[in-house]
Amino acid sequence: MFPITALSKQPAAVKKAADRGPVRITENGRGAYVFMSEQALKELIERERTDAAYEAYLLDAVQQGVADIEEGRYVTSREEMFRRAESRRARHA
Template sequence: MNTSITAPIFPITALSKQSKEVKDAADKGPVRITENGRGAYVFMSEQALNDLIERERADAAYEAYLLDAVQRGATDIEEGRYSTSREEMFQRACERRARYA
């Protein structure tokens, strides 16, 4: 998640002066806290952190699945296991189905 674009930004003084607003925003996701006009901290609720971790974990698992699928596809092409026409594809599918029937 790119917090620099999507996260609300509060000055560090908001932690004491606007704590409800900061906490409400932190319940939804990361909040950037600035100090002397520069980014200094990122604040979020524990649930928002857990949700973020779970989304990142799911994204990483999906990326690994896609990488594996692409690698298997490349191996199939290298080893000649592909079809160049629809008819050939259906013929191979029928042959494969017959083997497992």
């Protein structure tokens, strides 16, 4: 975090910090701006894209699980699970 005056008085320090990620710039002691390098912005956007894709994948998996339960596609015992797994394995062998 840097005061806004650091942009003119300590630009090298602000830029160095911005290379690592977002830097908060304060004005009158309160958060006012965020400064970052182009590379840090690209990395942040890519991380957010990856997170959003993973969240969509998880949401789809949960929705599929709920649909499976509603349609009765589930087992309630360990033995039944192994029996079904063995049956599937035998069909694909």
